[in-house]
Amino acid sequence: MTLKRPLRKEIKGNKLDFLDKINPGIHLIHPYEPGKSVSDVVKKYQLEKIIKLSSNENTRGPSSKVVRTIKNFNDWHVYPDGDGQALKKKIATIENIEPDKIVLGNGSNEVLELLGQTFLSPQVETIFSAHAFAVYKLISQARGSFYHEIPTLNWGHDLESFLKKINDKTRLIFIANPNNPTGTYSSHDEIIKFLRKVPAHVMVVIDLAYYEYVTVKDYIRPIEIIKNFPNVVITKSFSKIYGLSNLRIGYGLGTKELIEILNRIRQPFNVNGLAQAAAATAITDRSHIEESIKNNIEGRNYLYQALTDLNIEFIPSQGNFVCIETKTNGSNVFNALLKEGVIVRSLDLYSMPKHIRVSIGSGYENRFFINKLRKVISTN
Numbered sequence: 043m044t045l046k047r048p049l050r051k052e053i054k055g056n057k058l059d060f061l062d063k064i065n066p067g068i069h070l071i072h073p074y075e076p077g078k079s080v081s082d083v084v085k086k087y088q089l090e091k092i093i094k095l096s097s098n099e100n101t102r103g104p105s106s107k108v109v110r111t112i113k114n115f116n117d118w119h120v121y122p123d124g125d126g127q128a129l130k131k132k133i134a135t136i137e138n139i140e141p142d143k144i145v146l147g148n149g150s151n152e153v154l155e156l157l158g159q160t161f162l163s164p165q166v167e168t169i170f171s172a173h174a175f176a177v178y179k180l181i182s183q184a185r186g187s188f189y190h191e192i193p194t195l196n197w198g199h200d201l202e203s204f205l206k207k208i209n210d211k212t213r214l215i216f217i218a219n220p221n222n223p224t225g226t227y228s229s230h231d232e233i234i235k236f237l238r239k240v241p242a243h244v245m246v247v248i249d250l251a252y253y254e255y256v257t258v259k260d261y262i263r264p265i266e267i268i269k270n271f272p273n274v275v276i277t278k279s280f281s282k283i284y285g286l287s288n289l290r291i292g293y294g295l296g297t298k299e300l301i302e303i304l305n306r307i308r309q310p311f312n313v314n315g316l317a318q319a320a321a322a323t324a325i326t327d328r329s330h331i332e333e334s335i336k337n338n339i340e341g342r343n344y345l346y347q348a349l350t351d352l353n354i355e356f357i358p359s360q361g362n363f364v365c366i367e368t369k370t371n372g373s374n375v376f377n378a379l380l381k382e383g384v385i386v387r388s389l390d391l392y393s394m395p396k397h398i399r400v401s402i403g404s405g406y407e408n409r410f411f412i413n414k415l416r417k418v419i420s421t422n
């Protein structure tokens with residue numbers, strides 16, 4: 043692996059030789075680029091109305107019960123429960139799994155990082171799809187591990203081709219289901235067929251950040267998988283349907299043995315108490331989840347119809363976002379939409395230069411987006 047030279051070699055005559063000593067792979071990292079914030083766009087274009095559909099958040103926010111929990115929170119001066127016992131008990135009931143098979147993370151992203159810390163080094167390899175969630179590559183590069191990016195089949199995971207890349211050095215396989223940014227999903231049977239052929243030394247990470255939004259009947263049954271395959275870890279997020287992106291909380295499910303290892307290396311107080319309390323309320327508030335699913339289905343149907351009417355192709359999605367083929371340069375469409383006050387996501391970094399990804403918003407936001415897209419496409 044070739045290392046890029048750092049840009050600066052000294053500051054005021056003092057040498058920066060330590061930059062040559064950083065772990066291999068870090069020079070190659072293109073830092074994660076979050077969706078643009080409303081304040082960035084307000085400042086740049088001096089617009090009054092801005093709609094942010096760039097980070098797959100729940101436009102409805104958290105439930106009113108969660109907001110009440112947050113307002114009533116008083117434990118600012120004490121450290122959080124480092125073990126997250128109350129929340130784990132609730133997750134255990136909902137998931138039908140023992141609490142010692144759950145690890146909490148500062149976002150599900152932290153659980154992914156902990157897995158990288160546990161398994162990856164320059165001597166080993168990872169496997170994931172091209173056009174998969176950017177963090178898998180980042181984690182592999184940060185540890186100097188070689189990664190295989192497998193071309194997709196109809197934008198979905200080509201699991202048969204994953205199998206062909208497995209060797210003695212393979213440590214982690216990442217499968218986002220549904221995948222971000224494509225929105226494609228793998229069925230329960232496809233995943234089971236795949237897992238039966240994966241050797242026991244390989245850990246398979248099934249990332250279910252958008253799990254609650256999925257409406258297909260043949261979607262995976264995660265607990266059944268965890269119970270039958272000890273080399274699987276499932277990750278889930280409170281950032282999406284639960285509307286708690288800003289509090290940073292997610293979790294991982296796996297064998298007691300793996301969870302014990304992840305607990306050894308995480309920070310002692312990795313998840314703050316406010317996030318734990320909010321998540322414990324959120325996970326039991328069924329009506330907020332149902333309403334959010336309903337809003338998502340309605341928004342998705344609206345977008346599908348409007349895009350079809352505009353003769354614009356899209357990838358059918360099981361998430362709270364849709365990937366749209368612009369037929370032209372996606373970045374140009376992204377920038378033109380920004381000027382109109384709509385923030386979506388350009389997908390150059392996902393090697394999808396013609397596509398943009400739009401999160402499904404409220405009825406008003408979806409209509410606003412379509413009106414602006416119609417205008418932008420006709421002039422691009």
Ligand SMILES: Cc1ncc(COP(=O)(O)O)c(C=O)c1O
Pocket residue numbers: 097098148149150151152175218221222249251278279280281287290291292
């Ligand atoms: C597929 C996927 N996995 C994981 C994450 C990380 O979510 P969080 O760390 O907020 O739980 C995201 C965020 O967008 C995602 O799209």
